[in-house]
Amino acid sequence: MSVSRTLVFALxxxxxxxxxxxxxxxxLSANHTRLQGELNRDAGQLxxxxxxxxxxxxxxxxxxxxxxxxxxxxxxGGSGPLFTDVRGLLAxxxxxxVDGTLLLSKVYRLQRExxxxxxxxxxxxxxxxxxxxxxxxxxxxGKGLILNRPGQPPLALPYLEEQLPEGRVNLTSEANGQxxxxxxxxQRCVDGMSGAVQHMTAELRLNGQVxxxxxxxxxxxxx
Numbered sequence: 001m002s003v004s005r006t007l008v009f010a011l012x013x014x015x016x017x018x019x020x021x022x023x024x025x026x027x028l029s030a031n032h033t034r035l036q037g038e039l040n041r042d043a044g045q046l047x048x049x050x051x052x053x054x055x056x057x058x059x060x061x062x063x064x065x066x067x068x069x070x071x072x073x074x075x076x077g078g079s080g081p082l083f084t085d086v087r088g089l090l091a092x093x094x095x096x097x098v099d100g101t102l103l104l105s106k107v108y109r110l111q112r113e114x115x116x117x118x119x120x121x122x123x124x125x126x127x128x129x130x131x132x133x134x135x136x137x138x139x140x141x142g143k144g145l146i147l148n149r150p151g152q153p154p155l156a157l158p159y160l161e162e163q164l165p166e167g168r169v170n171l172t173s174e175a176n177g178q179x180x181x182x183x184x185x186x187q188r189c190v191d192g193m194s195g196a197v198q199h200m201t202a203e204l205r206l207n208g209q210v211x212x213x214x215x216x217x218x219x220x221x222x223x
Contacts, residue, residue: 031089032087032088032089032103032105032106033087033088033089033090034085034086034087034108034219034222035048035050035085035086035087035088035102036050036051036083036084036085036086036116036117036122036219037049037050037051037053037083037084037117038051038081038082038083038084038116038117039059039071039081039082039083039084039110040081040082041071041075045058045059046058046059046067046068046071047059047098048084048086048102049081051116051117052117055099055100056098056099057090057098057099057100057101057102058093058095058098058100058101058102059101059102059104060091060101060102060103060104065086065104065105065106065107066107066188066197067084067086067104067107067110070107070110070197071084071110073195074110074111074112074195074196074197077112077195078112080112082110082111082112083109083110083111083112083114083116083117084107084109084110084111085107085108085109085110085216086102086104086106086107086108087104087105087106087108088102088103088104088105088106089102089103089105090102091103106199107197107199108198108199108216108217109196109197109198109199109216110196110197111191111194111195111196111197112194112195112196113194113196114194114196121139122218122219123218123219123220124141124142124218124219124220125139125140125141125218125219125220125221126140126141126142126217126218126220126221127139127140127169127171127182127184127215127216127217127218127221128140128215128216128218129182129184129200129202129204129213129214129215129216130191130202130213130214130215131202131204131211131212131213131214132191132192132193132213134149134150134211135149135150136148136149136204136206136211136213138171138182138202138204139218140159140171140218141218141220142220144156144157144158144159145157145158145159145171145173145180145182147178147180147206155176155178157173157175157176157178157180158173158175159171159172159173159180160172160173166185166186167185167186168183168184168185168186169183169184170182170183170184178206178207179205179206179207179208180204180205180206180207181204181205181206182202182203182204182205183202183203183204183205184200184201184202184203184215185200185201186199186200187199187200187201189201189202189213189214189215190214191213191214196214198214198215198216199216199217200214200215200216200217201213201214201215202214202215
């Protein structure tokens with residue numbers, strides 16, 4: 001497959017081949033919608049409530065996304081709902097007490113910590129990656145790339161993007177005396193500190209230093 005380069009100020013292409021665990025075939029998930037919301041447990045079922053809504057949907061899953069196992073581990077670590085960012089198909093159900101079912105085809109994120117539904121930057125973000133030891137995060141939008149590190153002011157940089165085979169992506173920037181490369185690949189990734197699950201692994205190469213973490217597609221980029 002040929003490698004295509006896209007300037008930051010151009011429209012970012014659709015990111016069609018990212019997968020978490022094993023996705024359903026594309027023809028079955030073509031009508032699925034990306035949704036964010038809270039995940040709760042009730043009587044052995046997982047219930048999804050979309051952000052800013054009161055409707056509740058029973059998670060219907062054949063085991064391919066891993067959300068049953070992953071959520072059980074996060075629920076065991078504390079009380080209250082989890083935040084999840086998923087793709088799926090909403091459908092009716094005869095079950096009383098709920099508003100329907102949500103048939104999952106992909107899980108982008110599952111986490112206890114973080115802004116969740118209150119993240120005002122999510123819809124403007126195309127890619128996000130972060131890691132620890134030392135802490136770092138990169139937020140990418142149509143306006144540029146912002147690198148955040150503790151004790152240092154946010155660093156805004158222009159960038160070039162490479163779309164690679166198997167859903168991988170590479171961002172590079174050489175500006176303001178910095179050389180930055182960010183590599184992301186569609187593979188389950190667990191944050192070692194929070195236990196949050198994301199659907200991409202990330203590697204940041206900053207001026208020769210290699211930092212690893214996890215990443216996900218933002219709300220401004222659909223797959």
